Amino acid sequence: MMETIFEMFSYPFMVRAFAVGALVALCSALLGVSLVLKRYSMIGDGLSHVGFGALAIAASLNMAPLAVAIPVVILAAVLLLRIRGNSRIKGDAAIALISTSSLAVGVMVISMTTGMNTDVYNYMFGSILAMSEGDVVLSVAMAVIVLVLFVFFYHKIFAITFDETFAQATGVKADLYNTLIAVLTAVTIVLGMRMMGALLISSLIIFPALTSMRVCKTFKSVMINSAVISVVCLVTGITVSYVWATPAGASVVMANIAALLVYSLIGLIRNKGK
Amino acid sequence: MPLIKCENVSIGYEGQTVVKDLNFAIEKGDYLCIVGENGSGKSTLVKSLLGLKSVEKGRITFGDGLRQNEIGYLPQQNDTQKDFPASVYEVVLSGRLNSRGFHPFYTSGDKREAVEKMELLGIRDLERQCFRDLSGGQKQRVLLARALCATKSLLLLDEPVTGLDPIVTGEFYQLIRRINRDSGIAVVMVSHDIESAVEDATHILHLQETALFFGTTEDYRRSRIGRKFLGGVHDGNDF
Numbered sequence: 001m002m003e004t005i006f007e008m009f010s011y012p013f014m015v016r017a018f019a020v021g022a023l024v025a026l027c028s029a030l031l032g033v034s035l036v037l038k039r040y041s042m043i044g045d046g047l048s049h050v051g052f053g054a055l056a057i058a059a060s061l062n063m064a065p066l067a068v069a070i071p072v073v074i075l076a077a078v079l080l081l082r083i084r085g086n087s088r089i090k091g092d093a094a095i096a097l098i099s100t101s102s103l104a105v106g107v108m109v110i111s112m113t114t115g116m117n118t119d120v121y122n123y124m125f126g127s128i129l130a131m132s133e134g135d136v137v138l139s140v141a142m143a144v145i146v147l148v149l150f151v152f153f154y155h156k157i158f159a160i161t162f163d164e165t166f167a168q169a170t171g172v173k174a175d176l177y178n179t180l181i182a183v184l185t186a187v188t189i190v191l192g193m194r195m196m197g198a199l200l201i202s203s204l205i206i207f208p209a210l211t212s213m214r215v216c217k218t219f220k221s222v223m224i225n226s227a228v229i230s231v232v233c234l235v236t237g238i239t240v241s242y243v244w245a246t247p248a249g250a251s252v253v254m255a256n257i258a259a260l261l262v263y264s265l266i267g268l269i270r271n272k273g274k
Numbered sequence: 275m276p277l278i279k280c281e282n283v284s285i286g287y288e289g290q291t292v293v294k295d296l297n298f299a300i301e302k303g304d305y306l307c308i309v310g311e312n313g314s315g316k317s318t319l320v321k322s323l324l325g326l327k328s329v330e331k332g333r334i335t336f337g338d339g340l341r342q343n344e345i346g347y348l349p350q351q352n353d354t355q356k357d358f359p360a361s362v363y364e365v366v367l368s369g370r371l372n373s374r375g376f377h378p379f380y381t382s383g384d385k386r387e388a389v390e391k392m393e394l395l396g397i398r399d400l401e402r403q404c405f406r407d408l409s410g411g412q413k414q415r416v417l418l419a420r421a422l423c424a425t426k427s428l429l430l431l432d433e434p435v436t437g438l439d440p441i442v443t444g445e446f447y448q449l450i451r452r453i454n455r456d457s458g459i460a461v462v463m464v465s466h467d468i469e470s471a472v473e474d475a476t477h478i479l480h481l482q483e484t485a486l487f488f489g490t491t492e493d494y495r496r497s498r499i500g501r502k503f504l505g506g507v508h509d510g511n512d513f
Contacts, residue, residue, distance in 0.1 A: 037354060155368065162360060217403075219360040
């Protein structure tokens with residue numbers, strides 16, 4: 001057991017995978033609570049598909065993947081928020097529209113340049129080998145920003161999530177915080193998607209929040225539980241992936257499903273006990 | 275000086291005017307009921323009073339120490355809150371945000387205020403309960419406590435009794451009456467329930483794109499529009 005662990009951490013790519021993964025898991029869990037409660041869950045899914053398209057284009061043009069993907073996904077995030085606010089196309093349809101379009105564009109670009117190869121497979125389902133030194137630096141920076149935001153603006157984020165109209169009426173700049181959350185979500189998704197895969201990254205946003213809501217009764221405990229669950233599930237998933245050579249993204253999602261089942265059971269027993 | 279004064283106010287969406295030429299004022303301790311049919315511009319007016327929607331013409335001024343972000347607002351119920359994991363205490367305390375400004379944390383004064391308001395509304399024993407597990411009437415009390423945390427002088431209630439059963443509705447009106455009388459907080463209530471409105475309110479604003487009537491409740495009862503509208507209720511033609 002211990003040997004496996006030592007062996008695992010002797011590979012630099014594993015250390016990077018754990019570092020980036022844990023930080024991305026932490027950020028997405030915190031952002032996820034707010035997104036899920038505000039009925040924005042699908043935005044994460046839509047953004048990851050946009051990210052896929054952007055990565056494909058970057059690869060075909062031989063450009064740095066993150067330098068292209070991050071601004072494009074941020075733009076898409078802000079756009080999706082706006083669309084939700086006021087538009088003829090309703091939010092859920094708009095997300096489906098944008099995500100399938102970007103997926104199609106991505107697949108077209110890849111098939112015309114490199115052909116459908118392992119790269120595509122890795123984008124779709126993630127690869128544990130994908131993290132570079134630069135990713136580690138970027139994810140540390142992002143985690144610091146997200147944590148500072150959540151510590152200092154926790155009460156405002158609570159107010160906006162619980163009741164946006166009331167928050168605005170009492171002078172909270174809701175649009176500003178919504179945009180900030182969208183931008184941070186975009187960066188989180190781009191960072192995490194090469195490891196988790198474009199099809200699976202949104203699970204990091206949705207699962208921890210839903211899991212902790214089965215049991216927790218205060219906003220604060222939901223936040224803390226989500227963060228812990230998310231990081232624990234990620235570490236478990238990556239370890240499983242290393243030991244049994246399973247795909248990283250799918251293993252992490254499996255761990256999250258297990259956590260959701262356990263918490264649902266606890267919630268059920270608690271409610272029965274009343 | 276009135277708390278809120280509306281002068282020749284017109285509000286609209288994308289060039290289409292919803293409410294026009296409104297003139298009215300709310301003084302300290304008033305109890306104003308805004309009545310009118312669906313689509314008569316009540317919610318639009320509420321948004322403008324809160325500063326969420328700018329006016330097309332005219333102006334809304336605040337006085338007597340009231341600032342726009344210090345209105346104690348009780349919104350119409352919304353969907354998100356049905357399964358929201360938050361304790362009653364967290365919700366009530368969030369009413370103190372407008373006194374925080376850029377300061378990120380609540381002070382002990384804020385916390386004391388939240389506890390006081392919960393005691394005033396008889397929900398102190400629910401403090402640790404989850405908001406989503408409460409009954410409709412309890413939820414409204416919690417949101418009222420939050421509104422009271424946000425204001426010293428004016429409550430703005432938007433259809434507060436929608437979905438409540440008659441007994442709970444009665445209790446809620448009684449509570450509002452008590453707050454209005456005992457602490458001198460002015461109340462502005464948007465309501466469908468015209469009968470209760472004329473019973474409790476000191477003033478009535480009857481909206482139908484413009485103000486069909488604004489004045490004291492007694493004058494409203496005697497006015498042609500008031501008699502028509504109140505009569506309509508008794509005939510059961512309201513629905």
